[in-house]
Amino acid sequence: MADTASISCKDLTYSYTGGFGPALSGVSFEAGQGEYLGVVGPNGGGKSTLVRLLNGLLAADSGRVRVAGFDPATEPFEVRRRAGVLFQNPDNGLVAPFVEDDVAFGLENLGVERAEMRGRVGEAIRAVGLSGYERREPHTLSGGEKQRVALAGLLAVGPEVLLLDEPTAMLDPPGRREVLERVRGLRRSRTVLHVTHHLEELFDADRVLVLNGGRLVADAPPEELFSDADLLRENRLVLPTVPRLAVDLGLPFCRTPEELADAVEKRSRDNSGVEAR
Amino acid sequence: MRIELRDVRHVYSPGTPFAVEALKGVSLTVEPGEVLGVIGGTGSGKSTLVQHLNLLLLPTGGEVLVDGADAVSMDRTALRRRVGLVFQAPEQGLFAPTVEEDVAFAPQRLGLNEEEVRGRVREALGLLGAGHLAGRSPFALSGGERRRVAIAGVLAMGPEVLVLDEPTAGLDPTARGDLMGLVGRLKASGVTVVFVSHDLDEVAEAADRVCALEGGTVRSVGAPDEVFYDDLSLAPATVRVAAAVGERRPGFGRPVRYGETLAALRSLMGGAA
Numbered sequence: 040m041a042d043t044a045s046i047s048c049k050d051l052t053y054s055y056t057g058g059f060g061p062a063l064s065g066v067s068f069e070a071g072q073g074e075y076l077g078v079v080g081p082n083g084g085g086k087s088t089l090v091r092l093l094n095g096l097l098a099a100d101s102g103r104v105r106v107a108g109f110d111p112a113t114e115p116f117e118v119r120r121r122a123g124v125l126f127q128n129p130d131n132g133l134v135a136p137f138v139e140d141d142v143a144f145g146l147e148n149l150g151v152e153r154a155e156m157r158g159r160v161g162e163a164i165r166a167v168g169l170s171g172y173e174r175r176e177p178h179t180l181s182g183g184e185k186q187r188v189a190l191a192g193l194l195a196v197g198p199e200v201l202l203l204d205e206p207t208a209m210l211d212p213p214g215r216r217e218v219l220e221r222v223r224g225l226r227r228s229r230t231v232l233h234v235t236h237h238l239e240e241l242f243d244a245d246r247v248l249v250l251n252g253g254r255l256v257a258d259a260p261p262e263e264l265f266s267d268a269d270l271l272r273e274n275r276l277v278l279p280t281v282p283r284l285a286v287d288l289g290l291p292f293c294r295t296p297e298e299l300a301d302a303v304e305k306r307s308r309d310n311s312g313v314e315a316r
Numbered sequence: 317m318r319i320e321l322r323d324v325r326h327v328y329s330p331g332t333p334f335a336v337e338a339l340k341g342v343s344l345t346v347e348p349g350e351v352l353g354v355i356g357g358t359g360s361g362k363s364t365l366v367q368h369l370n371l372l373l374l375p376t377g378g379e380v381l382v383d384g385a386d387a388v389s390m391d392r393t394a395l396r397r398r399v400g401l402v403f404q405a406p407e408q409g410l411f412a413p414t415v416e417e418d419v420a421f422a423p424q425r426l427g428l429n430e431e432e433v434r435g436r437v438r439e440a441l442g443l444l445g446a447g448h449l450a451g452r453s454p455f456a457l458s459g460g461e462r463r464r465v466a467i468a469g470v471l472a473m474g475p476e477v478l479v480l481d482e483p484t485a486g487l488d489p490t491a492r493g494d495l496m497g498l499v500g501r502l503k504a505s506g507v508t509v510v511f512v513s514h515d516l517d518e519v520a521e522a523a524d525r526v527c528a529l530e531g532g533t534v535r536s537v538g539a540p541d542e543v544f545y546d547d548l549s550l551a552p553a554t555v556r557v558a559a560a561v562g563e564r565r566p567g568f569g570r571p572v573r574y575g576e577t578l579a580a581l582r583s584l585m586g587g588a589a
Contacts, residue, residue, distance in 0.1 A: 059456075073509050082459040082488045127486070180357050211358045211514045236488050277489035278555035280517050280574065287578055288585065298551060300560030307585045 044105070045230035046070040046093065053088055062088040062254045072199070073227045077241035077261070078234040080250035081275040086234045089250065090204045091230070094124050107199045120149060122200035123193030127208045138188050139164065145196040163195035166194050167221045181215025187221055194225035201225065203233040207223040207240065238265065239279040242294045249274050253271035262292050317383055317398060317476050317508070319346040319369055325377030326364050338364040340532040341378065346477065346510055351503050352505030353523030354512045360529040362512045363404070365478050369510060397426065404482045408452040415446070415465050415516035418454055422473045440472040444498055455472035460491030468477060480511040484518060496522050508560065516552035520544065520572050541570040
């Protein structure tokens, strides 16, 4: 049977040598083409292990993995040209003296013709909003800019799937916003699996997976997950400030300060209206 | 102890083509017993600034005063014992076979006897809620646990001022909350805390005063409500909510901490009823 899903995992189990127990155990889920999936959970929950299994850095002990139709354990190169990974630390991934060389690095390894490479590199650099940065040296860039260079390097290869492993963890708030904005711009055109500790980055995700102790304990749309106080607590997840205020005030789910201020205003007017009658 | 920076400048690689002026005349006082939050974007000079508090970096201009005296002429080792500095990602420095031995490393070098060292280790691990990890290998711990052990190693020196450079970066939300709880306990025990953070929500919760850096200079410094309401682009979510409400309801007030903000919103909603 052909896999139509971009990512599909069935009963995935993996233990590190010398680990206390399985890092992942019986994990099953699918991501359809163009879906945006968040992955959250406590440190040690299995999030990074999942990413490594998906791009073939690790091979599962048992279970079945397919990424863009290929098994990452047996055909890692087929998977890696179709699924790019953006890691936490931008300094670890940038290798070339200039931005454009860095973005071209993946294409060089694939043996892409020079003329085509030029076009794809330029396009990828535009897609992350760094036109004009082609001849800048990566070490002179801010953290957010470096992560966007790394993202451009992935986009140039044209992957079907993007695996984002806490790509904003080491960035300041403006850097985070820059990277997230570019990632959001890719919605629907790629399948995205986004690992993060920041739930507010997943407000617009199609679904959010919760991994805890190596098990998939929830697979739900963000609104559903964020309104389940028990589930959040059990998985050491803390609701971001704005929706948390909304919950504590008995108001519906709110994403932004403005939405919450509107809801507060409306509720207090309703309340005073009740009294006037 | 009071640490005072007066017009501190710092140039990296001075006199070379690579010279970069990271601090361009920073004046700031760390008051005894306070919790001071330092915020600012990447490259604003936060890490450079905090490394001047124990003279790990020497100012290339200006002065650092400790209780009014010039710190540069003081015994450097003694100063660094009094001002403990925890770097970013300090768990990378863990090295000993057990947590206990790792945390004991610094107090052993202070010339304390074995019993005193053990007491310090117990106390430091206890403050971080990591006492149960004493016999474990630091390399078999989770990220949050390793971070706490590394901080315990500095606390075990018994510093009067603890400087934390992005102590919660990369930790899960619960581990972040645990660490910020530590800041409160340290303050209660009389330790001055300076912490650098990108997380404005945690700064809002923990800091008595806030210093915002920008391009190597102090953009603003003062009580959290002064700094945050003055420039909403620097403000945590609570303040942005309260400011949005305040636009329509003048006199709403200027809450900063989560509890204050929740209470103010509640009384607005309930008070109108």
